[in-house]
Amino acid sequence: MLYQGVLRKMQTEYGSPIQYFLVFENDFIHMNQLLDKEIQLDFIKYQCLNCGRERPIYRQGFCKSCFYDSPAAGDWIMKPELSTAHLGKADRDLDYEKKAQLQPHIVYLANSSNVKVGVTRKSQVPTRWIDQGAHEAIEIVEVPNRYLAGITEVALKSYVSDKTSWQKMLKNDIEDVDLVEWRGKLKPHVPDEVMDYFIDTNAETHLEFPVLQYPEKVKSLNLAKTPSYKGVLKGIKGQYLIFEDQTVFNIRGNEGNYVGIGLS
Numbered sequence: 001m002l003y004q005g006v007l008r009k010m011q012t013e014y015g016s017p018i019q020y021f022l023v024f025e026n027d028f029i030h031m032n033q034l035l036d037k038e039i040q041l042d043f044i045k046y047q048c049l050n051c052g053r054e055r056p057i058y059r060q061g062f063c064k065s066c067f068y069d070s071p072a073a074g075d076w077i078m079k080p081e082l083s084t085a086h087l088g089k090a091d092r093d094l095d096y097e098k099k100a101q102l103q104p105h106i107v108y109l110a111n112s113s114n115v116k117v118g119v120t121r122k123s124q125v126p127t128r129w130i131d132q133g134a135h136e137a138i139e140i141v142e143v144p145n146r147y148l149a150g151i152t153e154v155a156l157k158s159y160v161s162d163k164t165s166w167q168k169m170l171k172n173d174i175e176d177v178d179l180v181e182w183r184g185k186l187k188p189h190v191p192d193e194v195m196d197y198f199i200d201t202n203a204e205t206h207l208e209f210p211v212l213q214y215p216e217k218v219k220s221l222n223l224a225k226t227p228s229y230k231g232v233l234k235g236i237k238g239q240y241l242i243f244e245d246q247t248v249f250n251i252r253g254n255e256g257n258y259v260g261i262g263l264s
């Protein structure tokens with residue numbers, strides 16, 4: 001059987017374990033059903049997620065000109081504290097930015113290899129945590145716009161990491177920590193203007209990924225260097241496929257690559 005299409009991050013469904021779906025224009029693949037099966041992955045061409053043209057992918061699935069022009073790739077996405085829609089000020093396209101930024105956002109703690117602070121739109125909970133491969137997470141504040149979430153994250157970064165190790169996450173080299181306790185420790189460092197939005201009671205969310213076998217070391221599949229790969233799928237965590245030979249493939253990192261997926 002052969003599927004083909006442009007890679008976008010997998011859609012997910014919270015459950016025990018989490019369910020993953022790869023969505024192509026004409027195909028819908030339930031990835032959990034491919035566990036323990038040999039699959040073949042072939043690079044076919046590039047296809048920018050924004051303009052659809054066959055151009056080399058620069059970042060986030062976009063060709064270079066779309067990355068620098070599209071409102072969907074503004075700096076405020078990676079740096080929420082740069083958001084300005086709440087001031088009525090445009091970065092690239094105010095209408096787009098108002099829709100994206102002026103909606104409830106969550107600042108959270110997630111643990112995928114260590115505790116980290118992060119920001120997401122409320123509608124993306126728990127999707128964002130699944131995409132990061134976090135095995136546990138907790139919300140800290142719920143604010144009405146992205147800017148307030150961003151300045152909270154910046155304030156908390158002095159006391160907790162905002163980075164994780166994807167290698168440790170994939171090897172399941174993790175520790176369980178008490179996120180409720182972490183929340184309490186960070187509370188005094190939440191900016192004054194956000195304190196009213198502190199979430200008083202909530203519990204850790206635990207996430208269970210469909211992994212039969214974790215790799216001991218990881219080697220990342222790079223389609224530019226290895227345009228054709230075959231391996232037995234042993235797990236899915238975050239946005240990574242994990243294969244029996246310790247190869248891992250980051251679906252999100254390969255957005256905009258048009259591929260063929262074959263099943264033996």
Ligand SMILES: [Zn+2]
Nearest residue numbers: 048051063066
């Ligand atoms: Zn483009």
